[in-house]
Amino acid sequence: MAKRLVQGNEAVFLGAVKAGASFFAGYPISPSSEILAQASVYASKNPEFRFLQEEDEIASANAILGGSLAGAKSFTATSGPGFSLMQEAVGYGHKVGIPCVIVNVMRVGPGTGMPTMPGQGDLLQTRYGSTGDYTSIVFYPSTVAECYEYSIQAFNAAEESRSPVVLLSDAFLGHLNEVADLDTIDVPVVPRTLEPLASGSTRLFSGVATYPDGEPATADGDEFIRQYYESRDNRLAVAEKYNFHEYGWNKDAETLVIAFGITARVARPLAPYFALFRPIRMWPTLDKELAEVAGKYKKIVVIEGSDGQYASVVEHMLLRRVERVPLLGGRMSIEAISEGLDRIGMLPAGFAVDKKSTVAVG
Amino acid sequence: MSGKSIVIDGVGGQGVRVIGSTMASLLTVMGFEVTLLFDYDSSVRGGMSEAFLRYDTEPISNFVVECADVVLRLAGRGPHHLSTDYVIADIGLMKAGETGEEIPFLQLGVEKFGRDLFGNMIALGRLLCVCDVDFTEDHLREALPKKYIEDNIAAIKWGYGLDQDSIKKIVSEQAAASFAARYAAKVLAGTASSEAVELAAAQK
Numbered sequence: 001m002a003k004r005l006v007q008g009n010e011a012v013f014l015g016a017v018k019a020g021a022s023f024f025a026g027y028p029i030s031p032s033s034e035i036l037a038q039a040s041v042y043a044s045k046n047p048e049f050r051f052l053q054e055e056d057e058i059a060s061a062n063a064i065l066g067g068s069l070a071g072a073k074s075f076t077a078t079s080g081p082g083f084s085l086m087q088e089a090v091g092y093g094h095k096v097g098i099p100c101v102i103v104n105v106m107r108v109g110p111g112t113g114m115p116t117m118p119g120q121g122d123l124l125q126t127r128y129g130s131t132g133d134y135t136s137i138v139f140y141p142s143t144v145a146e147c148y149e150y151s152i153q154a155f156n157a158a159e160e161s162r163s164p165v166v167l168l169s170d171a172f173l174g175h176l177n178e179v180a181d182l183d184t185i186d187v188p189v190v191p192r193t194l195e196p197l198a199s200g201s202t203r204l205f206s207g208v209a210t211y212p213d214g215e216p217a218t219a220d221g222d223e224f225i226r227q228y229y230e231s232r233d234n235r236l237a238v239a240e241k242y243n244f245h246e247y248g249w250n251k252d253a254e255t256l257v258i259a260f261g262i263t264a265r266v267a268r269p270l271a272p273y274f275a276l277f278r279p280i281r282m283w284p285t286l287d288k289e290l291a292e293v294a295g296k297y298k299k300i301v302v303i304e305g306s307d308g309q310y311a312s313v314v315e316h317m318l319l320r321r322v323e324r325v326p327l328l329g330g331r332m333s334i335e336a337i338s339e340g341l342d343r344i345g346m347l348p349a350g351f352a353v354d355k356k357s358t359v360a361v362g
Numbered sequence: 363m364s365g366k367s368i369v370i371d372g373v374g375g376q377g378v379r380v381i382g383s384t385m386a387s388l389l390t391v392m393g394f395e396v397t398l399l400f401d402y403d404s405s406v407r408g409g410m411s412e413a414f415l416r417y418d419t420e421p422i423s424n425f426v427v428e429c430a431d432v433v434l435r436l437a438g439r440g441p442h443h444l445s446t447d448y449v450i451a452d453i454g455l456m457k458a459g460e461t462g463e464e465i466p467f468l469q470l471g472v473e474k475f476g477r478d479l480f481g482n483m484i485a486l487g488r489l490l491c492v493c494d495v496d497f498t499e500d501h502l503r504e505a506l507p508k509k510y511i512e513d514n515i516a517a518i519k520w521g522y523g524l525d526q527d528s529i530k531k532i533v534s535e536q537a538a539a540s541f542a543a544r545y546a547a548k549v550l551a552g553t554a555s556s557e558a559v560e561l562a563a564a565q566k
Binding site for chain 2: 003004005030115116172175176177178179265266267268269331332333334335336
C-alpha cells in the first residue's frame, strides 16, 4: 500500500485488525463513531470479524469482556461519557484478568460537554475510574501513523498483562487525516494468551475474591493482598516492555515542556526554546525515564488539555513543583499555548508566533 | 511550490467535507504531505463545519490552522481565533477589512452545470487557482470519486480558469439579475414602477 490519506480513527481500527482483533462491540458517540462505523463495514465483508452494536456503553464493555473470555481479541471505542459508563466493567476486567482494548477518543467534558472538541481530561479516569486498586496500561499516540502502531501495541500489552488496556486519542487526532503508509509500520503481534472458555480447563471469572480452587476468599485479607501484589507486579513488569516516550526538541534549553498527544504537535513551534518530554505510555507513569531527564532543567511546564491533571501527576513523580498551561474548551492552538505561557511569565523573549509554520514532526 | 494553510468555512451540508477531501486527495496524489482536520459542531443541525488543510513538501507537525493563507468561506459561522491573508467567499460573506473576492458559487453551479452541487467543485477550482496548485487532469482523475467525474473535472477546470475580470463580470451580472428579479416581484405585487426601483435597490 502506497502513501495515502488516513484518518486517525481509521488507523486505530486498522491497527486493531492487524493485531488480530476479531470482535468489536460498541455504541456510537462523537468523536469516536468512525471506529464503530469502520468495524461495521469491515464485519460485513469479513465474516470472521464480528460486530455488535450494543444498546449502550455498559453493554459494550461487558460484551467485549465476554468476547475475550470466549477467545476473541476484543475491543470497543467510546468517548468520555461512554468511558464513564464502562467503569464497572473495567474494574471487573482487571479483577478477572481479561485482555481487551478500550479506545477513548477524548472530548471536552464533564458531562456531554463539547462533543466534537478535543480534550485530554479523561487522563485520571483511565487510571482511577473504577473501584478499588488496579494497574492500568494506557497509551496515547500523537500522529495518525502512531494511532495504528499503538493500537497494535495496546492489544499486545493487553494480551501480555491480561488486562483491559486503554488507547487514548482525542477529537482532533481521531478526525485528523494525514499522509501515511501503514504497511511500513512493522509491529510484531503478540498472539492470544488465553484459551477460550469451555476448552477444557477450569477458569474462575466471578469478579469476587476467591482462592485458586474457587472457594470464596471474601474475608481473607492475606489472600487478597497476595493476589493483588501478584497482579500488580505482573502488570508493572509487562508495562516496562512498553515504556514508549519521546525526548527531544532543544535539549540544551533551561525549561522542559511535558506534552502528549496532539498537544505536543500543536506546541511544536516552541521547539527552539524548550526541551520536550512526550509520554506515550501514560500509565503506569514513566517515573524512571522522566527522572533521568528532568534533573537537567530549571523549570518544567506541563501543557495539557485539562486543568492540570497530568501536572499533578508529574509533581508527584518528581516531588517538585511544575508550571501549568491548561488548554481548555477545545482551544488547542499555539495562540492558546502562548497565552498560557505568558500568564505564567514563561513565554520566551522574542518568541513570535508563526501561526503559519508547518514545521516538521520532530 | 511552498505549502499553504487553508480553511474551508461552512455549515453542515454545504460540501465542506467534499471540497476538503478532494483537495487533500489531489495534493496527496501530487506527492505533498497533507493534513486535513474536520472540525464541526454536533449540537445543532446546520452547525458550523470547518476543514483545516495544510500541505507542504515536508511532514507537518502542527495541523491546526490559526492563520490561513486562504479561507474559502461558504457561510459566515467561521472558527474563532482565525486570521487570513485572502478570502474567497460566496456573495455577501466578505467581512470589512478583508482582502479577497466574492463569487456566487452555488448559482454558477446551477447555471453552468445544472446543479448547485457543482458550485462546490467550481469553488475548489478557484481555490486551487488562488493557491497556485499546478495539477494535471490525471491527478484529478486519480483524486476524484468516479461518480460524476467528468462533470466534476469540468467544474473544477471552469473554476480554475476564472480570472479577476470574469469574476467582476459574473458578480455584476448576478447583481443585475438579482435586482431585476426583485423589481419584477415588486411590480407584480402592485407597486408603482418608480417606487419598485427604489425598493428593489434598497432590498439586498
